[in-house]
Structures are given as C-alpha cells and as structure tokens.
Amino acid sequence: MACLFGHKWNSCKCSKCGKTRDEQHDFDLCKGKCKHCGKTQAEQHSWNGCKCSRCGKTRDEQHDWNGCICSRCGKRRNDKHSWNGCKCSSCGFVREEGHKWVNCKCTTCGREITPKDIEKMTDQSLLCEIAKNTDSPALGVAVAKKLSDDNLAQTIFSNVALNDKVSDGLRVEAIKMLTDQIVLADIAQGNSFGTLRKVAIERLTDQSILSNIVNGETKNFVCSWQETVNEGNDYWSSAKEHTLDLRDIARKRLVELQKNG
Numbered sequence: 001m002a003c004l005f006g007h008k009w010n011s012c013k014c015s016k017c018g019k020t021r022d023e024q025h026d027f028d029l030c031k032g033k034c035k036h037c038g039k040t041q042a043e044q045h046s047w048n049g050c051k052c053s054r055c056g057k058t059r060d061e062q063h064d065w066n067g068c069i070c071s072r073c074g075k076r077r078n079d080k081h082s083w084n085g086c087k088c089s090s091c092g093f094v095r096e097e098g099h100k101w102v103n104c105k106c107t108t109c110g111r112e113i114t115p116k117d118i119e120k121m122t123d124q125s126l127l128c129e130i131a132k133n134t135d136s137p138a139l140g141v142a143v144a145k146k147l148s149d150d151n152l153a154q155t156i157f158s159n160v161a162l163n164d165k166v167s168d169g170l171r172v173e174a175i176k177m178l179t180d181q182i183v184l185a186d187i188a189q190g191n192s193f194g195t196l197r198k199v200a201i202e203r204l205t206d207q208s209i210l211s212n213i214v215n216g217e218t219k220n221f222v223c224s225w226q227e228t229v230n231e232g233n234d235y236w237s238s239a240k241e242h243t244l245d246l247r248d249i250a251r252k253r254l255v256e257l258q259k260n261g
C-alpha cells in the first residue's frame with residue numbers, strides 16, 4: 001500500500017509502508033544501532049570506570065584495583081599478587097615457583113610433582129624423599145639423575161630398566177644411566193626388546209661378559225622383529241623386517257674398550 005497522503009513516520013520508519021528516512025533515528029547507544037532501520041553509528045557507553053552502567057560491557061582502562069583484582073570487572077593483574085609461596089592469597093592464582101613439596105604434592109596448591117619440577121630441584125633431602133615415596137617410574141628416573149647418592153640412584157635406574165611394564169623409551173633412558181655391570185649383563189642377555197639389549201651392551205665395561213656375548217649362540221643373540229611401514233598411502237602397508245645381531249654390538253664394544261686401554 002502506497003502512502004498517497006503522506007507517510008506515518010515512527011522516528012525513521014513509516015509504520016504503514018515500511019519506507020525509511022535518514023533522520024530521527026532511534027539509536028541504541030550501547031549497540032550503536034538504530035532500533036528501527038539498523039543504521040549504525042559509534043557505540044556510546046555510559047562508562048563508570050571500566051564498566052558500562054547500562055549494558056555491562058567492560059573496557060581495559062580505569063579499573064578499580066584492589067590489589068591484584070579489579071573490584072568492578074574482576075580483571076586480574078599479575079604484578080600485584082600477594083604471594084604465599086606458589087599461590088596468591090587474595091585471588092588464588094597459582095604461579096610456577098614457590099611450591100612446597102611434601103610427598104610428591106604441593107601442600108599449597110595441591111598439584112602433583114612432575115619430572116619437569118624435579119629438573120629445577122637441588123635440595124638432596126627433598127629429592128631422596130621423593131625417590132622413596134613415588135611409584136612413578138618417570139619421576140623416579142628424573143629424581144635419580146639429580147641424586148648425589150649414587151647407590152640409591154643406581155637402584156632406581158635398575159628397577160626401571162628391568163620393569164617390563166615401563167615404556168621402552170623410559171627404560172632406555174634408565175639403561176643409559178646404569179653402571180651396575182650385573183644389571184646391564186642381565187638386560188643384555190635377557191629377553192627384553194632388541195634395542196634395549198643393544199643399549200645395555202653399549203654400557204658394558206666388563207670384558208668377560210662382553211666376550212660371553214660375542215661367543216653366544218645365534219638363537220640367544222640374534223633378534224628380529226617386524227615393523228609396519230606405510231608406503232605413502234593409506235591402502236598399502238608392508239612389514240619391514242629388522243634383524244639385530246647383538247654379538248656384533250658386543251664385538252664392537254670390546255674393540256672400543258681395548259682401544260681405550
């Protein structure tokens with residue numbers, strides 16, 4: 001219906017035919033948008049510090065700081081915490097320093113200790129305590145690497161190295177730290193995965209054990225295993241055969257030791 005006798009304007013829009021005009025808009029100031037036609041303009045909030053008292057929007061200026069927290073919008077500033085060890089006593093924020101470790105757990109924030117925390121530790125009595133209390137092989141290895149008590153460290157390394165429930169990667173890490181010839185000989189001559197035995201042989205210094213391996217029987221020292229290899233697409237995969245004669249590794253090791261006197 002055309003408005004032959006003039007439009008019936010309701011601010012910028014005719015309520016009869018829907019035509020709009022660019023005047024007398026009815027702006028929602030916070031949204032910066034006309035309620036009738038959608039025309040936009042810059043947002044105009046009613047700022048009360050960092051917060052608009054009309055719509056609740058916040059901005060990153062004029063906060064009302066109460067220590068580390070803005071009492072109006074809840075924003076946190078990290079240079080004004082009240083530290084109690086690792087935790088801010090006013091907002092509860094936790095930082096990565098000042099933990100208080102007791103039995104592998106921080107008594108302040110409750111977090112469990114990780115191998116990464118141990119890398120930064122120097123307190124030997126604390127390291128000993130963790131070594132004695134943890135049942136995590138990964139933690140054990142991390143602690144043992146930092147222990148000045150070599151006997152305790154070697155005990156931990158051999159427990160991990162001999163534990164077939166532990167991942168091969170961690171066992172290799174432990175074997176690489178072992179000096180105990182009896183444990184190394186056990187692994188070298190045992191039925192662990194070939195690469196673990198290889199790493200153990202490379203740590204042996206006892207020449208009579210190495211000679212025993214060099215002169216051992218094929219069935220005891222030649223390891224073979226299959227690896228599934230993807231041939232560049234999803235449809236074809238094949239088994240790659242690996243063979244490792246541990247006697248060769250032992251022979252090389254012997255030559256090396258004899259060369260170094």
Ligand SMILES: [Zn+2]
Nearest residue numbers: 003007014017
């Ligand atoms: Zn009209």
Ligand SMILES: [Zn+2]
Nearest residue numbers: 012025034037
């Ligand atoms: Zn309008």
Ligand SMILES: [Zn+2]
Nearest residue numbers: 030045052055
């Ligand atoms: Zn607003």
Ligand SMILES: [Zn+2]
Nearest residue numbers: 050063070073
């Ligand atoms: Zn604020």
Ligand SMILES: [Zn+2]
Nearest residue numbers: 068081088091
């Ligand atoms: Zn705080």
Ligand SMILES: [Zn+2]
Nearest residue numbers: 086099106109
């Ligand atoms: Zn903590």
